[in-house]
Amino acid sequence: MTDTHVREASTAAAPEPGAPRGRALARAALLLLRGRTLVVLVILILFFGAVSSEYLTQSNLILMTKHVAINAILAIGVTFVILTGGIDLSVGSIAGLASMVAGGLLFKGLGVPGGTVFFSAAVVIVIGIAVGALVGAVNGIVITRFKVAPFIATLGMLYVARGLAQLHSNGGTYPDLAGTPARGNTGFHFIGVDSVLGIPVAVWIMILVAIAAIVVTTRTPFGRRIFAVGGNERAAILAGIRVNRIKIAVYVISGACAALAGLLLTSELGAAYPDTATTYELNAIAAAVLGGTALSGGRGTIIGTVMGAFVIGFLSDGLVLVGVSTFWQSVVKGAVIVFAVITEQAQQRLQSGLARRTA
Amino acid sequence: MLRRTLIAVGAASVLALSACGGSSDKSDSGSTPAASKLIVIITPSPDNVFFKAEQEAADAQAKKLGYETLVLSHDDDPTKQSQEIDTAISRKAAAIILDNAGADASVAAIQRAKDAKIPTFLIDREINKTGVAVAQIVSNNAQGAGLGGTEFAKLMGNKGEYAELTGKATDTNAGVRSQGYHGVLDQYPDLKMVAQQSANWDQAEALQKTQTILQAHPNIKGIIAGNDTMALGAFAAVQAAKKNIVVVGFDGSPDVVSSILKDGIKATVLQPASKIAEMAVDQADAYVKNGKADQPEKQSIDCVLVNPDNAKSVTNFAVAGS
Numbered sequence: 001m002t003d004t005h006v007r008e009a010s011t012a013a014a015p016e017p018g019a020p021r022g023r024a025l026a027r028a029a030l031l032l033l034r035g036r037t038l039v040v041l042v043i044l045i046l047f048f049g050a051v052s053s054e055y056l057t058q059s060n061l062i063l064m065t066k067h068v069a070i071n072a073i074l075a076i077g078v079t080f081v082i083l084t085g086g087i088d089l090s091v092g093s094i095a096g097l098a099s100m101v102a103g104g105l106l107f108k109g110l111g112v113p114g115g116t117v118f119f120s121a122a123v124v125i126v127i128g129i130a131v132g133a134l135v136g137a138v139n140g141i142v143i144t145r146f147k148v149a150p151f152i153a154t155l156g157m158l159y160v161a162r163g164l165a166q167l168h169s170n171g172g173t174y175p176d177l178a179g180t181p182a183r184g185n186t187g188f189h190f191i192g193v194d195s196v197l198g199i200p201v202a203v204w205i206m207i208l209v210a211i212a213a214i215v216v217t218t219r220t221p222f223g224r225r226i227f228a229v230g231g232n233e234r235a236a237i238l239a240g241i242r243v244n245r246i247k248i249a250v251y252v253i254s255g256a257c258a259a260l261a262g263l264l265l266t267s268e269l270g271a272a273y274p275d276t277a278t279t280y281e282l283n284a285i286a287a288a289v290l291g292g293t294a295l296s297g298g299r300g301t302i303i304g305t306v307m308g309a310f311v312i313g314f315l316s317d318g319l320v321l322v323g324v325s326t327f328w329q330s331v332v333k334g335a336v337i338v339f340a341v342i343t344e345q346a347q348q349r350l351q352s353g354l355a356r357r358t359a
Numbered sequence: 360m361l362r363r364t365l366i367a368v369g370a371a372s373v374l375a376l377s378a379c380g381g382s383s384d385k386s387d388s389g390s391t392p393a394a395s396k397l398i399v400i401i402t403p404s405p406d407n408v409f410f411k412a413e414q415e416a417a418d419a420q421a422k423k424l425g426y427e428t429l430v431l432s433h434d435d436d437p438t439k440q441s442q443e444i445d446t447a448i449s450r451k452a453a454a455i456i457l458d459n460a461g462a463d464a465s466v467a468a469i470q471r472a473k474d475a476k477i478p479t480f481l482i483d484r485e486i487n488k489t490g491v492a493v494a495q496i497v498s499n500n501a502q503g504a505g506l507g508g509t510e511f512a513k514l515m516g517n518k519g520e521y522a523e524l525t526g527k528a529t530d531t532n533a534g535v536r537s538q539g540y541h542g543v544l545d546q547y548p549d550l551k552m553v554a555q556q557s558a559n560w561d562q563a564e565a566l567q568k569t570q571t572i573l574q575a576h577p578n579i580k581g582i583i584a585g586n587d588t589m590a591l592g593a594f595a596a597v598q599a600a601k602k603n604i605v606v607v608g609f610d611g612s613p614d615v616v617s618s619i620l621k622d623g624i625k626a627t628v629l630q631p632a633s634k635i636a637e638m639a640v641d642q643a644d645a646y647v648k649n650g651k652a653d654q655p656e657k658q659s660i661d662c663v664l665v666n667p668d669n670a671k672s673v674t675n676f677a678v679a680g681s
Contacts, residue, residue, distance in 0.1 A: 052575060060574040067567055171405035171432070173562075175591075175614040193599055269566055270595050271614075273588075275406050276563060320571045326528070326557040 026350055033347035036340070037291055037307040044311065048318035055321055062200065068313035069206035070261045072306050074280055075287035076213045077257025079305040080250040082288055083217070085230040085297025086150035088254045090139060091284055093161035094132045095262030095277035100165040102128040102263055103174035103272025106185055118183040125191065129259045135161055136255020140248030158281070166274040173273040177266065192267025202264045206306075209257065213302040226250060230297025286333075287312055290340040292347075311336070398426045398643060399447035402458040402483075404434045407560070407588055408612045409632055410458065412676045413483060416633035417456050420640040426453065435527065437464035444468040448475045454643035456636070457492075458483040462531040466491060478646050480639040483632065484532055489656055493646055496639050496658045498630035500532050503662030504539020507607055507628040510664055511544065511583050514605045514625050518549035519580035521605075522572045524558045524565050524593060526585040533557075536585045536609055544583075553579065558589045565592025573600055581605035587612040587627055594624050611665050611676055619670040626666040632676040635660055 032039060048055040074091050081088040105124045109116035119127065135157065142153045179185035191201050217223040228236040229246050237243055261280075266272045291308030293300025315336060319329045398421040405411035414430055421428045429450065433440035440460040447455050448471065455472055457479055459465035466488045469479045478493040485495050515521065523540065526533030544550050554572045558565035565584065573579060573596065582597070582604060584590040590608025597604045608615050611629025618624040638658075645653045663669075663678050672679040 054575045054577075057574070060571075063570055063574055067570075166406075172411055173406065173408060173614070175617075265563055268595070268599070269563055269592065271562065271591065273406050273562060275404065275561070317567075317571050320556060320568055321575045323554055323556075323575075326559070 023354070026354055030347065030350050030354065033343055033350065034292075036343050036347075037304060037311060040336070040340075041307060041311050041314065044314050044318060048314070048322065052318075052322050055318060060317075060321070062198075062203070064314055064317045065203050065310075066200045067317055068309050069200070069202040070264050071280070071283050071287055071313060072206050072309035073209050073257050073261040073264070074277075074284035075291075075305045075309050076209055076302055077254035078281070078284045079288045079291075079293055079300060079302060080213070080217075080226065080253045081150070082285075082293050082295060083226050083230045083297060083300055084247055084250050085233065086143065086247065086250065087154060087285070087295070088136075088139065088251065088258075089151065089154040089281050089285075090135070090157035090161055091254060091258035091261075092277045092280035092282075093158045093165065094135050094255050094258035095265065095280060096165040096274060097135065097161045097168075097262070098128040098132045098259035099262040099266040099272045099276040100168040100174070100274055101131050102188075103177055103266060104168055106177045106179055106188055107174040107272070109183070118179075118185045120184055121179065121186065121188040121190070124185070124188065125263055128263045129256050132255040132257075132259020132262070133252045134255070136251040136253070136258075137248060139255065140251035143251070144244040144247050162274070162278075165276075169272075169274060171274060173271055175271050177270055177272065188267055189270065190267070192264050192269070202268070205260070205264065209260070210302060210306050217302055222246070222249070227298055230299075232298070283312060286337045289344075290337060292344060294344075308340075395451050395453040396426050397429060397450055397452045398454050398456060398640065399429045399431065399443075399450070399452045400456045401431045401433055401440060401443050401447075403460070404432050407586075407610075408614065409587070409610045409630070409676065413458060413632045413636045416636035417482075417640050420637045421456075421643075424640065424644050426644075433460045435460050435530075437461045437468075440465060441468040444472050448472055448477060452477055453647050455479040456639050456643065457481055459486060461529055462487045464529075478643065480643050480646075482635050482639045483630070484530070485657075487531075492656065493652050494639065494642050494654060494656055494658060496635050496642075496660065498632075498635060499659040499661050500535040500630075501539045501542075502659075503609065503628040503630065504536040505543055506662060506664040507536075507583070507609055507626065508540040508543030510626045510666060511540070511581060511605065511607045512547055512550060514607070515550060515581045517547045520551050520553045520576060520578050521581035521583060522554040522556075522569070522576065522579055523552055524556060524568065524582065524584040524589045526557065526589070527559045528557055530560075533560075533585055540583055558584075558592065560586055560588055562588045562592040562595075565589035566595050569593040569596035570600070573597075573602070579604060581607070583607045584609065586610050587615040590615060590624055590627065591618070594618065598623075611663070611673060613673075613675065616665060616670050616673045619665060619667055622667070626664060629663045629665045629673060629676065629678060631660055631663070634677060 054060055078088050078091055102124050105119055109118040139154055139157050142148050143150050177188050194201050225241050225246050228241055229243050262277055265276060287308035288305045290311055291304030316329060400414060400417045402410045402414050405414055418428050418430055431443045433443055437460045455477060465486050469491050472479050473491055481492045481495040483497055485497050525537050553576045556568045558568050582593045584593055587608040587610035590606050591614060594606045606624045608627040611627050615624050615627045642654055665673055
C-alpha cells in the first residue's frame with residue numbers, strides 16, 4: 001500500500017515517458033479526485049445509513065433534500081460570481097432582506113397615501129426576488145464602476161443589507177405570514193411548505209434553478225463569457241467581451257438566487273425575522289468550493305456546486321439525526337471543507353502532471 | 360449621472376455626520392459628569408420580541424423619569440458589548456442597564472464601568488461575580504423551568520418520548536432552564552428524552568433540527584424548548600409534519616401566547632421582562648439620586664405559567680393582575 005503510494009507520487013513528481021502502469025494509476029486517482037464530491041456523498045450516505053436506520057427512509061431523504069435546496073440555490077448564485085473570479089459575501093444578508101420585505105408586505109401591507117395596499121403572494125415573491133436582484137446590481141456597479149474589490153464591496157453589502165433588514169421592522173419579527181382571503185394574499189406557504197407529486201415545492205424550485213443555471217453556463221454565449229472573464233480577464237477584454245456587463249449580470253443572478261432562498265426559508269417558517277440566513281453565505285461558498293469551483297475563477301460547474309450543497313446538508317442533518325452535539329457538528333463540517341480543498345489541490349497537481357506527460 | 364449621485368450621497372453623509380457630531384456636542388456640554396442624565400440600555404438583538412419588550416420598557420421608564428437614553432444591542436457578542444460599555448463610559452452615562460452577553464465574558468467590561476464610577480444594573484441574565492454590578496435582577500429561571508417542566512409532564516400524561524431544544528450553550532439561562540426541566544421530567548421513569556439538540560435560540564435552526572429529529576424518532580409526543588423562538592420553530596415543523604405533538608416554550612412572547620389561544624403551542628413560562636426592566640431603571644434612578652443602592656444586589660422575580668386558562672390576560676410580557 002505504502003509502496004504503490006510512494007511510486008505513484010514519484011512518477012507524478014518526475015514524469016517518465018515510459019511508465020504506463022504509473023500513468024494508469026494516476027489516471028484512476030484523477031478520476032476518483034474529479035468525482036470526489038460524489039464519492040464523499042456516497043460514503044456519507046453509506047455511513048449514516050449504517051449508523052441510523054432512519055437515515056435512508058424515503059421521508060428523511062426528501063426532508064434532507066429540502067434542507068439542501070435552500071443552500072443549493074444560494075450556492076448556485078454564488079457559483080456564477082466565483083466563476084468570474086469574484087466573491088459574494090452578501091448573499092445571507094440579501095436573503096434576510098428579501099425575507100423581511102416579503103414578510104412586511106404580507107403582514108402589514110404597503111402603506112400608500114390613502115390606505116394600505118396588499119399584494120397577492122405571487123406578486124410578493126416577485127417583489128422579493130426583484131429586491132435581491134437590485135441589491136446584486138448595486139454590488140455589481142460598485143465593483144465595476146468604482147473598482148472596489150468584490151470581497152470589500154460585498155462585505156460592505158453584508159452589513160448594509162442586514163441593517164436594512166433590521167430597519168425594516170425596527171428589529172422585530174413579522175410573526176404570521178398566512179395572509180387573509182379578504183386581502184387576497186394567502187398562499188405564501190406554497191413555496192416552502194407544500195409538495196407537488198410528493199416532492200416539496202422547494203426541491204422542484206431547486207431543480208429548475210439548477211437546470212437553468214447548467215444550461216446558461218454550458219450552452220450559451222453568456223456562459224462561455226463568464227468562464228472567459230474568470231479565466232483571464234485581460235484576454236476577455238481583448239477578445240471584445242464587455243466584462244463589466246458580465247460582472248454586473250452575475251451579481252444580479254447571485255442576488256436574485258439569494259432572495260429566492262430567503263423566501264423559501266421564510267415561507268417554511270411562516271415568520272420573517274431580520275436575522276434570517278445569518279452566515280449562510282459561508283455555507284454557500286463552502287458548497288461551491290466543495291463542488292470543485294476554484295476561488296480564482298474560470299473553473300467550476302453548477303452540478304458540482306449542487307453536489308457540494310448535498311454533502312454539507314446530508315452531513316449536518318446526519319449528525320443531528322444520530323444526536324451528535326452542535327460543537328462537533330461545526331468541527332466536522334469545517335474539517336470536510338478543508339479536506340475538500342486539499343483534494344482539489346491534489347487534483348490540480350495530478351492533472352497538470354499528466355498533461356505535461358502527454359504533451 | 361453616477362458621479363452626480365455619488366456627490367449627492369457624499370454630501371448627505373457629511374451632513375448626517377455633522378448632525379450627529381452636533382447633537383453629541385450638545386449633550387456633552389449641557390451636562391457635567393456628576394449630573395449626567397443619560398441612561399445607556401444594552402440588550403441582545405431585539406429580533407427576539409422578549410429583548411425588544413425589555414428594551415422598550417426600560418427606555419420608556421427612563422424617559423418618564425426624565426433621562427435621555429441610548430439604546431444599543433450587543434447581538435450576544437461580548438466584544439461588541441465591551442465596546443458599547445466603552446461608549447457609555449466615554450459618554451459619561453449616569454447608569455447602564457444591561458442584559459449581558461455572557462456570564463463570565465461580561466465581568467471585565469462591567470468592572471471597567473464601575474471603575475469609571477458608572478453603576479451597572481443587570482437584567483434578565485446574571486454574571487458569575489458579585490460586587491461588580493449594583494444589581495442583578497433576573498427572573499427565576501429555575502422556578503420557571505420547574506413550572507414549564509411540570510406542565511409539560513402533565514400534558515404528556517407523564518409518559519412517552521420527547522425531545523428537548525436547548526439554547527446557546529454559552530448562555531447561563533440555557534443551562535439553568537434545561538436543568539430545571541430535567542429536575543422535574545427525570546422523576547418520571549416513563550418519560551424518555553430521545554433527542555437533545557441546541558438550536559442556539561434561533562427559529563429557523565429549531566425548525567430544521569426538529570424536522571430531522573422527527574425523522575429519527577417518529578414516535579415523539581412532545582418537544583420542550585428553552586425559549587419561545589425555538590418553540591415557534593419547532594411548532595412550524597410539527598405543523599408541516601401534520602403531527603399532534605405537545606410543544607412547550609419559555610419567555611411568554613406575544614407570538615406564542617397567540618399560538619396558545621389558537622390551540623397550537625400548549626404552554627409557555629412568562630418572564631416578567633417589562634417589569635424587570637422597569638425595576639432596574641427605578642433602582643438606577645434611586646442610586647443616581649442617593650448615591651447608594653436601595654435593594655440587595657441579587658434579586659429574583661418569579662415566572663408565571665401561561666396556558667389556555669390565562670393566555671387571554673397576557674399582554675406584552677405581563678399577566679394582568681399579577
